[in-house]
Amino acid sequence: MPSIVEALADCLEAMRRGAEMEACLAMYREYRAELTPLLQIASLLRPLPPEITPSPVFRERTRVEILSRHEGQDGPSLAPDHPSGKY
C-alpha cells in the first residue's frame, strides 16, 4: 500500500492533469479522510499567470547596477550569515 505522502503526490498530479478530486480520492479510499482537506487546500493555491515577469528595462538596469557595484567594491560588507543567518 502506498504511503499517505505517495497518495497525496499521486492525487495532486492527477488533479493537475484535470482529474476531479472525487476521482482521486476514490483511488485511495483508505486515506480519504486525511487527503480530502489537503487536496482542498491545494486547490486554493492558484498559479501565477506566466506573463507576470519583471520588465526588460528593469532587468537590464539592475544587471548594470550589479556590475557597477562589483567594480566599485573591495569585497562584501553587509554579508548576512549563511546558511543559518537571517538571509
Added chain:
Amino acid sequence: MLVQRAVLHDGEAFAELYDRHVIRVFRHIYYIINDPKEAEDLTAQTFLRAWEAIGRFQPRGAPFASWLLRIAHNLAVSHLRARKGDAQLHESLIDDGPPRNPEAVAQRHAEEERVRQAVLRLGDDQRQVIILRFVEELDYKEVAEILGKSVAAVRVIQHRALCALRKIMRVEEVA
C-alpha cells in the same frame, strides 16, 4: 562553476546567475507583495544583497537558488510588515474568467487569500516547495533540482507543508 566563480567575486558570473534567476525571484516576491513595481524594487534589493553576501555563501550548503529565494522572502515579508495594511488583492485572484455567482466568487477569493497568507507563515523549505509546486507549477524533479533535494524529500515536504497550512488555517478559524 558559475556559483563558485561568483563566490570569488567574479561580477560577470554573478550577472549570469542574475539572468538565470531574476524571473523566479521576481515572481516569488510578486506572490507575496502583489505589486509589480514593489516586486521589482525588492528583486533588485535581493540581488544586491546577495552580491554583497556572496562571499559567505557556502556552495556545499543549500543551493544558490534556495539561498536567493530565502533572501527574497525575508525582504518581501519585512516590506509587507512595513506597509500599512495589506488589503490589496492579487490581480490574478480578481480576474477570474467568466462571471459566476458573485458571492461564490468572493468566497473563493477570500479562501485563496487566506491560504496565501498562511503560505507566508511556513518555514523556508515548506514555503519554497509550495510556491514552486503550486504557484510556479514545477514538477517534482524541477523542484528537487532547485532546492537540492531528492524527489522523495520534496514529496514529504509537500505533505508536511499542506498539513501545516491546514493547521494554520484551523487555528485562524478558532481565533
